């Protein structure tokens with residue numbers, strides 16, 4: 001029971017702050033010139049619509065965490081593999097205590113107390129559910145319903161919000177406000193009945209992993225993320241195993257539900273993306289224990305029929321969950337993303353630091369690079385849509401997020417045997433993140449070979465360049481809603497590459513070594529020797545022919561596709 005003195009204290013604090021914050025000078029915290037292409041203002045937001053406000057508190061110790069990341073993932077460093085515990089990473093993600101108190105006082109001044117809040121394990125996120133009317137008062141803004149003209153989705157957002165000036169240093173950002181990203185699944189469906197098909201057996205042959213047996217019990221695990229109501233259909237999984245991975249027949253995965261994520265088993269609810277990812281990752285690595293994370297992006301709707309669909313971003317929820325877990329899969333694959341420019345830079349930075357934290361815990365994270373070449377996949381200058389969203393409406397290549405985060409391993413797509421770049425394989429250069437030192441040499445070399453002036457102004461040559469690696473991405477045979485069908489996209493490449501990495505982690509763990517953790521420093525310095533360099537093909541888009549795959553790293557296929565046995569030899573040579 002709450003003591004009387006606490007109640008009194010509450011009252012005093014509330015009264016004090018009622019004046020101290022509401023009458024403060026508000027200053028714009030974040031704003032965008034206009035919503036990203038496709039989103040159109042539809043109507044004012046209903047005042048009683050509930051928003052789940054996610055308040056990100058600054059992480060002043062992140063530079064220390066990053067230093068740990070570089071040390072524990074650098075194969076030449078004496079601390080290689082010396083991963084941090086959950087508690088240790090949380091110390092580096094935590095805000096200043098003074099920040100936590102100040103934000104609590106501000107919330108209390110609007111009648112939002114501790115019992116209404118949800119805090120992340122590291123205290124770096126505060127979540128509060130408030131009606132639009134109150135959010136508008138707190139953020140001195142006006143929310144609207146926006147409609148997407150192509151997909152007919154509705155979301156509640158604003159293009160600008162403000163905070164009392166004294167709070168600016170204590171709050172990194174608040175969402176949902178200016179974030180319009182949709183984080184699509186990077187898959188494209190194909191129903192070509194006479195095509196050659198990719199299967200787990202074929203991938204094991206192509207990537208030189210025939211006969212390697214993983215352990216069910218050495219502690220190695222693999223994880224797959226699912227968003228946007230993408231559900232693994234268990235019958236589809238078994239049907240796939242029966243035909244294409246018979247050893248795995250009858251095996252199962254662990255389901256982890258985050259933020260109320262479902263795994264609806266109705267045939268109609270089967271997700272192509274979730275089916276693809278689980279069938280390949282779990283089929284290729286069986287009997288390695290598999291986990292499927294199903295993360296909902298939206299809190300329950302207001303029972304008002306006109307309430308639009310709420311699509312809160314899901315990554316911060318997923319990160320909050322995994323970073324608070326003690327035991328994590330050593331390899332995790334994600335096949336979702338969106339145009340970098342639809343993601344506010346503050347949010348992109350924040351989510352990217354979460355991936356860095358996973359790296360310090362020894363997790364190898366892979367992401368699909370995207371399916372639009374250098375942008376929009378459309379090489380017809382009349383119809384391509386590669387324009388900046390910063391008010392300049394400048395023509396430019398369109399990088400993807402989280403593909404362009406420097407703390408993840410990004411996987412592009414190849415096709416055919418012998419392998420060549422898939423034309424849709426996205427690749428390029430971030431406009432938010434600068435080039436990390438691990439790829440300095442490889443990327444400079446690529447850039448130095450480009451004819452002078454190539455695509456000047458269309459991309460940022462100093463940005464984080466991606467993809468890092470690649471894998472097959474077309475004609476993957478999957479079981480979907482009870483039938484076999486083909487599917488493609490870099491969505492297929494990420495779980496494929498992750499499966500090879502999971503087998504490497506398996507080999508290292510069985511040899512009494514640590515998992516590989518964040519892969520890029522190793523891949524760019526040593527691991528590339530265990531990859532097949534892909535040197536043909538290109539990734540057209542934005543009215544151009546895109547970049548060419550070349551000898552060495554390139555922004556279409558990265559350093560190349562895996563040769564498991566060679567990679568295993570290299571990985572086992574590491575301490």
Ligand SMILES: *[C@@H]1O[C@H](CO)[C@@H](O)[C@H](O)[C@H]1NC(C)=O
Nearest residue numbers: 151152153154301308309310
């Ligand atoms: C919005 O939500 C409704 C009700 O849950 C659902 O039927 C509809 O398909 C959703 N629309 C989109 C575009 O997600």
Ligand SMILES: *[C@@H]1O[C@H](CO)[C@@H](O)[C@H](O)[C@H]1NC(C)=O
Nearest residue numbers: 234250251252253254255263
């Ligand atoms: C496999 O696991 C899923 C998720 O926990 C569960 O719904 C399903 O019933 C399990 N299937 C079998 C055959 O045990």
Ligand SMILES: *[C@@H]1O[C@H](CO)[C@@H](O)[C@H](O)[C@H]1NC(C)=O
Nearest residue numbers: 262264265266267268269270
């Ligand atoms: C499961 O999915 C089906 C098909 O989309 C839908 O009709 C049903 O309402 C869903 N069930 C739940 C509990 O959401």
Ligand SMILES: *[C@@H]1O[C@H](CO)[C@@H](O)[C@H](O)[C@H]1NC(C)=O
Nearest residue numbers: 034037387388392393394395
């Ligand atoms: C941006 O420029 C392109 C090409 O000139 C044009 O088609 C498009 O409508 C412009 N978009 C905006 C938002 O001004």
Ligand SMILES: *[C@@H]1O[C@H](CO)[C@@H](O)[C@H](O)[C@H]1NC(C)=O
Nearest residue numbers: 450451454538545546547548
């Ligand atoms: C790609 O290769 C073609 C053929 O060699 C060449 O004409 C073109 O300039 C190259 N493009 C880039 C961006 O390197």
